[in-house]
Amino acid sequence: MADHPVISAVKLALKNVKVPDGSALGDYAGLSDIILTPSAIAFAIAVEPGMEGAFGPVQVAATKAAEACSEGRKVLVSITSDRAPANAKGNGAMGGTKKSPNQATPVKGIKKIIAIASGKGGVGKSTCSVNLALSLKDLGLKVGVLDADLYGPSIPKLLGIEGKPAFRDDKLFKPFEAHGLKAMSIGPMLQGDQAVVWRGPMASSALRQLLRETDWGELDILIMDLPPGTGDIQISLCQSVEFSGVVVVSTPQDLALIDAKKAMDMFTRLNIPVLGMVENMSYFIAPDTGKRYDIFGHGGAKQTANQMGLEFLGEIPLHMSIRELSDAGTPICVDKPDSGEASSFAQIARKIAQNLDLI
Numbered sequence: 302m303a304d305h306p307v308i309s310a311v312k313l314a315l316k317n318v319k320v321p322d323g324s325a326l327g328d329y330a331g332l333s334d335i336i337l338t339p340s341a342i343a344f345a346i347a348v349e350p351g352m353e354g355a356f357g358p359v360q361v362a363a364t365k366a367a368e369a370c371s372e373g374r375k376v377l378v379s380i381t382s383d384r385a386p387a388n389a390k391g392n393g394a395m396g397g398t399k400k401s402p403n404q405a406t407p408v409k410g411i412k413k414i415i416a417i418a419s420g421k422g423g424v425g426k427s428t429c430s431v432n433l434a435l436s437l438k439d440l441g442l443k444v445g446v447l448d449a450d451l452y453g454p455s456i457p458k459l460l461g462i463e464g465k466p467a468f469r470d471d472k473l474f475k476p477f478e479a480h481g482l483k484a485m486s487i488g489p490m491l492q493g494d495q496a497v498v499w500r501g502p503m504a505s506s507a508l509r510q511l512l513r514e515t516d517w518g519e520l521d522i523l524i525m526d527l528p529p530g531t532g533d534i535q536i537s538l539c540q541s542v543e544f545s546g547v548v549v550v551s552t553p554q555d556l557a558l559i560d561a562k563k564a565m566d567m568f569t570r571l572n573i574p575v576l577g578m579v580e581n582m583s584y585f586i587a588p589d590t591g592k593r594y595d596i597f598g599h600g601g602a603k604q605t606a607n608q609m610g611l612e613f614l615g616e617i618p619l620h621m622s623i624r625e626l627s628d629a630g631t632p633i634c635v636d637k638p639d640s641g642e643a644s645s646f647a648q649i650a651r652k653i654a655q656n657l658d659l660i
């Protein structure tokens with residue numbers, strides 16, 4: 302199938318951009334496919350580890366060249382180097398790894414960035430990200446949420462966000478505004494299964510750009526909703542973003558807890574403070590009888606946190622309205638702020654804010 306005319310134009314424009322050895326970027330073997338969406342053009346340039354700096358001007362020139370034929374789309378050019386950084390030792394890619402000092406710089410205007418993570422999928426990270434963000438906002442803080450889950454972005458749905466992000470003349474994204482939060486997600490820019498072609502390093506590089514090229518204004522705290530697991534994306538984000546800490550979400554099930562331990566171990570190795578653990582879907586109160594059921598067991602996360610010497614931040618019950626209101630785009634902390642469930646989120650948010658000296 303012939304390329305879309307914009308992709309052909311970008312490919313042609315990249316023939317005029319030189320890589321450090323003087324040859325054309327358009328012919329360079331490390332140039333990825335060019336991803337085109339209605340609002341963005343994205344591609345990655347894979348370089349040998351240690352060559353990232355030398356390719357800095359190439360990234361700038363490639364961005365300019367692509368912008369000239371982007372027909373108004375946002376251009377995201379990532380530099381990726383696949384191998385673990387030179388100072389990694391033992392335990393695979395992350396053992397003993399330090400954050401690279403030139404990349405893990407604070408983001409202007411944002412006081413604290415925290416990640417919401419889990420080892421296992423579907424435990425409620427996104428639900429917690431949104432409701433904790435709302436509870437932090439209710440403490441009087443300025444709060445943003447960044448959806449870092451390229452493969453299953455759910456923040457737009459949870460916050461009832463529609464449409465594509467706008468960007469300003471200087472090409473910075475304008476974040477969405479919903480329920481008093483600023484929010485950004487790559488979800489609305491991707492179509493169908495496009496995210497699948499974003500390999501780990503490219504995905505994390507695109508996320509860093511999304512973080513840095515959004516006009517967040519002044520924020521007390523930005524919450525990053527991470528994808529599940531302990532893979533490339535998480536490791537590379539942790540090495541390049543100045544996180545003040547991470548909150549690990551788990552259900553009380555053994556399997557989820559084993560994965561949560563793995564995640565906490567990874568963050569500790571990456572020198573990211575674990576702010577504590579949240580037990581989600583902790584227990585179920587039947588709406589008709591008021592009887593409590595510990596569907597997945599109960600208290601496992603608290604026990605695990607204690608064993609690991611970490612703070613247990615609190616538990617959130619399994620409740621129909623949490624799911625229903627999430628699906629409707631009006632999280633429980635917006636729709637039923639006086640409910641017991643909303644107050645569970647509020648208590649955890651207060652601990653996080655205190656932990657980070659924000660209140």
Ligand SMILES: Nc1ncnc2c1ncn2[C@@H]1O[C@H](COP(=O)(O)OP(=O)(O)OP(=O)(O)O)[C@@H](O)[C@H]1O
Nearest residue numbers: 422423424425426427428529618619620623624627
């Ligand atoms: N406490 C809760 N009570 C009821 N339903 C919940 C609760 N927490 C999460 N859910 C529901 O469980 C599902 C998974 O939640 P969510 O998407 O937040 O998990 P996740 O960890 O972000 O998943 P993923 O790993 O796919 O990103 C959603 O349908 C959500 O509405």
Ligand SMILES: [Mg+2]
Nearest residue numbers: 426427450455
């Ligand atoms: Mg999620």
